[in-house]
Amino acid sequence: MTTIEKAGEARGTAAAPGRFRAGFGRLLTESPLLVGLLLLVALFTALSADFLTLDNMRVVGLQSAQLGIVAVGVALLVLCGHVDLSVGSTMGLCGVLAGYLMSNADVSPLLAALVALGAGATVGALNGFMCAYLGFSPIVVTLGMLTAVHGVTFLITSGTVFGFGDGFGTLGNGSVAGIPVPVLIAAAVFALGAIFLTLAPGGRHVYAIGVNREAAYLAGIPVRRLPFVLFVLTGLLAALAGLIETARLDSAPASSLGVGFELNVLTAVLLGGIAFNGGRGNLLGVLAGVLFLGVLQNGLAIMNVPFAWQAIASGLALVLSIGLDSITTKLSDRWRAKRRRAAEAIEAAGA
Template structure:
């Protein structure tokens, strides 16, 4: 049943993601201008950068769909990275243990957010804005000096490949596929949308309006901690004050560009994929075109504003189309 419904769910996602057309125009235009975009080394670099964003963007997107936001993922990524670096310092530790502890550290942050927001009822924006700063401070306390040289085994997580494709890309693809099936084809996934549309109505319908968001916050933290291990493995260095700085805005931009609404109740994993790839392709295109770092920062800021604007406009358009469809059905 699930496999039969998957193609129609994907088709609906494609139709609801106008950014896909813009992405195609962007990459074709840059290829014509530079003749370098579709080189495998360039594409692989985009995929590697996008993979880390995608791994964290999935739970962030699901939280937004449910009507919550997590701004602490950048700092949680840094914490996960430095925890892994402590285990692997000078290559003497166990890579599996390093990843496990990083994920647990991230999950702890996520569950703290969940308790404050879901159980105590505080605003998720304010709460995670506070933990963004607090967790960054904890990461710097845990590792006040940069650490490096984590060994070849741990480095495989960041730079290793399978069939010529980086491990991180395979991991991101698996995460995206699992999330797509969960959101589109399972009762719990549909409940995430119901909570975002109308929490009170969802509660009256028997949906566990606190349980799902609680665990989604935990998942968001865990995936950010895991992403931190990929980043430090790729860099072979862990400067706590710099890892993941501004990463929460990168993730939020990609998610909003992909059609996930700030107001909750709308979005999909296909859109997240397109948003992540668009963000990665945009930054890479600016580099290929020789745009300076300062203007790249300006472009990222403009992309965030555009993402919010696009999200708002598509939300209004969908509401109007739904109203028009309802009127036609009533008239018939």
């Protein structure tokens, strides 16, 4: 081996740790949630032998499926500068409505599900009309709708409806090739959402509206119709989640079904890197956010952590999700600046 080859090998060996640190630094700044998810899995695996098992991963999937389904709709809304905080009460209304029709009115599961989906779409259309066409604040409108829809649920029944038959239960407890049906539905929703965002013109329009609504309007993008459609879609997805949860539990408690669900959805969306002001983010990050919350809640339950502390952990996750966007932006800017300075130094040395 020549002296030059030895020197090159030495430089390569010495640079390997530097490349590793640089790669890890880039992963940490560009995908901090992924790093956090991996660390969380490692922590619970070390603390409990029951965590990283096939049965428990199936439980995590079942617990996260409804969250993921609704998170896709809310993420699309947030990307174009809106938000829906009524998804929890919509989920509860549609689950209770379908359950009541099946158990008290002897309606078939298919017809009950269609009526529930129609109710979810109606709630979404009302939200969309007031926010997209009338220009009302999405936060104010959907918070008001949250309370109103919860009241409508209690007009149907103030108790718990149950007993829907085995056919309906398959939606929440069935499986295909060992994979739970809710997980398959959630995967399909994520896949369709990702295809829409990346390949369809409407996906580009969502980002454009979120970045600059006025510029999007001048470019001929339907800045009212598209958010309206996304509100309706979110209502449909919330209804679907309500149907799945009702089928999984074989009951629909009016007082608790969907209560607080909107906070978990918003936490997953913001943790996943969707900018609350719109225009930035992707569904892969939202999926990571959903899994992070699912793993966190499941791991704490396995460790027999009291519910009060589980609630505190979920609240802290929401606070973290709000600050993570600005932190990630600063770290990414710093990382890019560092790479730019390194490239300039290399060019200067070569000159």
